[in-house]
Amino acid sequence: MKLWKTLYLSTALAALALAPAAAQQSPQDVTVAEFPFAKAVLAEGLGNPFEIRLGADGWLWVTERTAGKITRINLEDGTTKTAYAFNVPEVFEVAEVIQGQTGVMGFAFHPEFGNGTDQVFVYHTYQDAERTDPTQLDEKAPFHRLFNKVVRFDYDATTGTLSNPTDILTGIPSSNDHNSGRMQVGPDGMIYLTVGDQGHNQLINWCRPIESQTLPTAAQLAAEDHYAYQGKVLRMNLDGSIPEDNPEVDGVRSHVYSYGHRNPQGLSFAADGTLYANEHGPDSDDEINIIKAGGNYGWPHIAGQQDDNFYLYAQWGQASEPCGGLDPIGPSQGAPDVVPQQAESEWQAPENYVMPIATMFTVSEPLPGCEDFAYLCRPSVGPSSITLYEQDRVPELSGRLMSTTLKHGSIYSIDPAAEENGFTRYYLGANRLRDLEISDDGGTIYLATDLSGGVVDPQGGVSETPENPGAILVYTAK
C-alpha cells in the first residue's frame, strides 16, 4: 500500500517543473538550540487554556476552552480570578459526548480597552435554536445544532467581571475537529477570525466533503447562512457586519477574507501590518502563510507546496461505493480505488493562489522508524500559534517568527525575510504548547499548555504525559 511512493516516482518530473520558491525542510534537518530563557510555572490545572493575552490592566487574560471560562491571572503571584463562566450546556453539552475541539476559543480586546471602551470579544461554541447543520439533519446527530459565534462582553474593572454578552456573528460552523478559532483585532480595527475545515474528509467525518474552496452565495448571505465560512479567514467590523472593503470573490463580498485553509490555529499581525498565519497540514506540510485579501491558499488540492510530495487529495465523499461502508485510513495516502484521488499537480492553481512561505515539514517518504506513520512521528508538528518577535531584547530571535507546536513540545523559529529560511527548534519539554504571548520589552514569554496529549523530543523520544498540564509557563530572558 505504498501508494505515496508510486505517486512520488511517477510525478517526479512534474514536481521539478513546479520548483517551489519557498523553503521546505525535513524535520531532521532543523537546527536544535537551547532556548535563551529561564522557565517558571505561573499557574497549572487550567481547563485547556487556548488564548492568552496581556491586558492593559496588567493581568494575563486566558480563555479556558474546556472549562468554559475566561480567567484573569495575576502576574505577580499566579492567583486566578474568573471574569466569566459560561453556562456549561451552552458551551459543552454536545462536546462532552464527542470529545471534541469545541469550547471557548479566541479572545481579543476592543482596540479602546482601558481607554474608554472596556469591551472584549470571545469566540465560542453554542447550540443554535434556529439553525441546523445541512449535512447533519438527523436530530440525534451530535453536530445537528452545534455552531460557533463571536460575542462581545462589557468589562467592569471594579468587580473584574464580564457581563452583557451580545452576539456579533452567529452560525459559524462548528465540529468536533478543526474549529481553529484564533481571533485578532487588526491595526485596521477589524476582527479577524480563523475557521477550520471542520475535520471533514478524515477520521469520524470522513464522508463529509471539505468546503474550504466553497464560497458563500448572495442568497446564503441574505439568509444569514454561514455554512460556507469553514476553511476560511473571516474579517468583520466590530459589530459583526461585513466591511465595505472586504474582497469580492466570485462576485460576492462576504465576511470571507481568504479561503482554501485547513486548520489555521495561528494568526497574528506584525507591526508593519503583515498578517501571518500557520495551519495544520494533513500529516505532513504544516504551513506558514502571509494572509492576503481574496487569497486562495489551496486546500484541499494542495498541502504545502504544489510538489506532489506525499499528499494526495482523496475524496471519500465522492466514492463510487457508499462512503459509510469504507474504512477511512487517513486523508492522504492509501485510499481504495473506489475513492477518487487527485495529485497536487492535477489542480490548475488559480491566479489568486498563494503559496506558503515555509512548510513544517515536507518529506517524500516516511521518516526512519516511522514506517507505520503513527500520529506522533508524522512530519507535521501541529502549529498552534504564530508570533513575530520584533523586540531586540533577545537578538537571536529578533525578526523571527515563532510557531508554538502541539506535537513537538517546541517553538520553531524562522526568519520570514531570509532567502534560505531554515528553522531553529527550541525544545521546552513534554508539553503541548497552545499559545504564546510576549511582554512589550521582549524579555518575558508566556506559554499556555494543553491538559493532556503526547509530544516527541528532538531525539525522537515520546512522552505521553504532560509535564505541566493546563499551565501558564513564564520564560524570562537570561
Ligand SMILES: [Ca+2]
Ligand atoms: Ca495570545
Ligand SMILES: [Ca+2]
Ligand atoms: Ca496552503
Ligand SMILES: [Ca+2]
Ligand atoms: Ca505538497
